[in-house]
Amino acid sequence: MNFFLSIIFSFFAVVVVVLIPWIGVGALDLRVLFGIVIPYAAMATFFVGIVVRVIDWGRSPVPFRIPTTAGQEWSFPWIKRNRIDNPKGLGGVIMRMLFEVLTFRSLFRNTRLEYRRVNGVPKIDYEWEKWLWLAAILFHYSFLVIFLRHFRFFMEPVPAFVTLLQKLDGFMQMGAAPFNGFGLPGVYLTDMLLMAAVTWLLLRRILYSQMRYISLPADFFPLFLILSLGFTGMLMRYLLRVDVTKVKELAIGLFKFSPAVPEGIGVIFYIHLFILCVLIAYFPFSKLMHLAGVFLSPTRNLSNNSRFVRHVNPWNYPVPTHTYEEYEDEFRDLMIEAGLPVEKEPDATAGSEEKE
């Protein structure tokens, strides 16, 4: 699918995702379906899907260590080695994985190929591109903070770390903005950062020709979905308020397996919830599985020990072998009879073994 069609297709897919609960709850009042049945179904899909996917990955053999490293391997004592980028054992691998998972280290090394013309002569540049890393890390940490902040709706009593996160996130008290309507004191930084970062992640797929070329609906759809998730969430917090007490009653009911849908929650909440349900139900089938996949990256989670540990390819075909020793054991008597030389004399074998 070409780039333009991909965008249109994913955009309209998300529009449909928004319209379904809008009509479903707003017009048809199917609150039990959208408040209980679909969330449970989506959660089940999410958890079962992840387990199936990860176990499927775990069953795929990684026959060899893949030493795609950015550091000097352990060799001689007088050659300085890089313990983290080219680890020899478990400790280094753990460090490398921590850096990878928490700071997106390999993304930080991202470069971008650029063609230029200097005085009419074509030139290739590898640009030190950090915007992707910056947007990615802002996006992921903002999403994490927003997800954890939502635990104020998921847990009763609210745990202390949620209170702390909310305080830190809203510490600028940006609600004191010089206009009304955006007026809550706790305008959260992560809300803004998330939207800005996702917008950039979308724009780079549109602006860079190389990115445009490789972008598929599977890339645009999650981005639009997350954008609309953030947008409806912010809309609900700052402008179209809903009764959050009832929202929490609904959420707690779901988590206690005694679901009930309270009256009087605005449609915008069901739209937000439905987008989330679609996101998590889509999760195990999509590129979003890098949540689990990052832990199973063979170039990151395997120590580079191929030089001193033998790794046998697990799918090696079992080849029946017949060594010369076995051959001689089988035919020794006949060989002696025929006057052929043998390595072990029949009498000497038993005796020599005992001597040793």
Added chain:
Amino acid sequence: MYDGGKIIVGLIIGLGLFLSPFFYNAGKAAKAPAPELTPKAKEAKVCVEPASYMRESHFTLLDEWRHTVVRDGERYYKGSEGKRYYKSLQRTCLECHSNYSKFCLECHNYLDVDPYCWDCHIQPEEKK
């Protein structure tokens, strides 16, 4: 499975984190908040705006009051019912809703909301 032990341990930890709300809430009495109205509030029957609006957006209203009073000096608010109100947290809102711990805190604690009203305003003493 290859490295099955490690993968399964990781999977259990990961899913455990995602499922934590289920474990956390299990076996706890999740009592929904029930804010109490003072006799005076009950008697008045209506707030500045309809109850559903107040439940959802009272802070938007308070914020608007703050901005218009402090910055523009507009001290009167015309409710959607047509009645005029003096824009003041202490003299209008707290006049009826004088039971802070039973009215405000009931929901604010439930939802872990901590507005900074008393940074500027004087928290009224509650009459028992």
